[in-house]
Amino acid sequence: MTxxxxxxxxxxxxxxxxxxxxxxxxxxxxGIYLSSNLSEHVSLAPAVALLAASALLLxxxxxxxxxxxxxxxxxxxxxxxxTFLAYLTTAGLIEFAFLENHTSGGPLIxxxxxxxxxxxxxxxxxxxxxxRYAPSQPPGSVRPVT
Amino acid sequence: xxxxxxxxxxILWTAAASRTTILDNMxxxxxxxxxxxxxxxxHAAPRPALDFEIVPRKGLxxxxxxxxxxxxxxxxxKLWPLVFLHVAGGAAWTIIDLFLGLVLGPIMGSMSxxxxxxxxxxxxxxxxxxxxxxxxxxxxxxxxxGAHLGTVSSSYPEHAWVVASFIVxxxxxxLALGLLEPANIAVLFELKxxxxxxxxxxxxxKRFIYCAGILGIMQVATLVxxxxxxxx
Numbered sequence: 001m002t003x004x005x006x007x008x009x010x011x012x013x014x015x016x017x018x019x020x021x022x023x024x025x026x027x028x029x030x031g032i033y034l035s036s037n038l039s040e041h042v043s044l045a046p047a048v049a050l051l052a053a054s055a056l057l058l059x060x061x062x063x064x065x066x067x068x069x070x071x072x073x074x075x076x077x078x079x080x081x082x083t084f085l086a087y088l089t090t091a092g093l094i095e096f097a098f099l100e101n102h103t104s105g106g107p108l109i110x111x112x113x114x115x116x117x118x119x120x121x122x123x124x125x126x127x128x129x130x131x132r133y134a135p136s137q138p139p140g141s142v143r144p145v146t
Numbered sequence: 147x148x149x150x151x152x153x154x155x156x157i158l159w160t161a162a163a164s165r166t167t168i169l170d171n172m173x174x175x176x177x178x179x180x181x182x183x184x185x186x187x188x189h190a191a192p193r194p195a196l197d198f199e200i201v202p203r204k205g206l207x208x209x210x211x212x213x214x215x216x217x218x219x220x221x222x223x224k225l226w227p228l229v230f231l232h233v234a235g236g237a238a239w240t241i242i243d244l245f246l247g248l249v250l251g252p253i254m255g256s257m258s259x260x261x262x263x264x265x266x267x268x269x270x271x272x273x274x275x276x277x278x279x280x281x282x283x284x285x286x287x288x289x290x291x292g293a294h295l296g297t298v299s300s301s302y303p304e305h306a307w308v309v310a311s312f313i314v315x316x317x318x319x320x321l322a323l324g325l326l327e328p329a330n331i332a333v334l335f336e337l338k339x340x341x342x343x344x345x346x347x348x349x350x351x352k353r354f355i356y357c358a359g360i361l362g363i364m365q366v367a368t369l370v371x372x373x374x375x376x377x378x
Contacts, residue, residue: 017324017325017328020324021320021324021325024319024320024323024324025316025320028316028319028320029316031316032309032312032313032316035289035298035312036300036305036308036309036312037300038298040300075335079331079335082201083331086278087278089213090278090282093213093216093217093220093282093286094282094285094286094289096217096220096286097220097286097289097290098289100220100221100223100290101289101290101293122323122324122327125323125324125327125328126327126328126331126332128328129328129329129331129332129350130328130331130332130335133332133335133336133343133346134335
């Protein structure tokens, strides 16, 4: 293993995967809560609270990543854009199923926002896992002289 | 479907890798390789990147067909297509998880290093396509089927079992999307590098195999719940 590769592997990162999984778990919990009670009048407050907490974790997680020196953003965005397309399709299919079942009003808004977070969260988790082991600059690029 | 060239993989591996490089550490249970160059070759020039597609593009055609079938089934809201997609998708999901986690995983751990490299570069790209679409087919058609039959309604007598299935699927989704899928894709990116990091490959493969094992065990709970619902 080269010294460069060693440095690449040992670079310190925030607990992005753990926080991302917590965020994912929150929206899944909210989704289960709403899905279990869709046919009756249900308080949206727990689902909204879970959604807000999930969104905060997602935002905080991405912010923490911007603080990482030398993070391979080129690889992050390369992976994230394609996985986002894939999970946007998945989220769209699930949304379509909700619309076909005449889900409407508050529950539909909360479920739609939850799916939006899902469609962002999963690609960022995948992109982070790939990019954390990638070099800061794309291969062949010229590093600016400082 | 995938542009992997097994022979060239093996040749490259035996020509450029040393006992201390990448796949020596792919898993801890493997015996040391019996072939390989002498130790002085450890600092040889980097090998060319392995030739395989991370996402098999030809497979996207089958994914698109499955998506169209799912949209048509949900829009038509007919019992047979919904049952077909839910049962076929669910069976594939359960069997793949059980087989990968409890059968293939331990076998991979005992394979020789070159064999494991070849197997990994053939299996993992397919998994990148198969699992997300199988899971989407199962869940979306299952939700529509539940709405069609009234089993997602809280007035359904076995509603507690339905909620239990939501919880099991939710836990599985978090594990699969948060740990397994990222590890699957990251290991493929690492394998494509001219000089893959053995520690990274080892860490990601362990994460993938352990995750698949846990998901396989959780699929048993899914089987219990679904057979209970189907027979009630």
